[in-house]
Amino acid sequence: VLGRIIMAGFVMQKELDELSGRVIRLLKKKTMTVTAVESCTGGMISSLLTDIPGASEVFKGSFVTYSDETKQRFVGV
Secondary structure (H helix, E strand, O other), X not given: OHHHHHHHHHHHHXXXXXHHHHHHHHHHHOOOOEEEEEOOOOOHHHHHXXXXXXXXXXXXXXXXXXXXXXXXXXXXX
């Protein structure tokens, strides 16, 4: 059972890496950039994008905020 769980995690991570790579390539192609504001993901989206080589060309940064007070104060959400 543990082997299946590890394999499922590997497959899921591979798919996430492929998706992140496609996002970075598309942003480059369209000469667009992205900035993230994350809460419940705890910075996971930013991490996935910055794991891709060349992401710094299109990924400008992120805000990882968890409390409502911080979200409202810094990003107006």
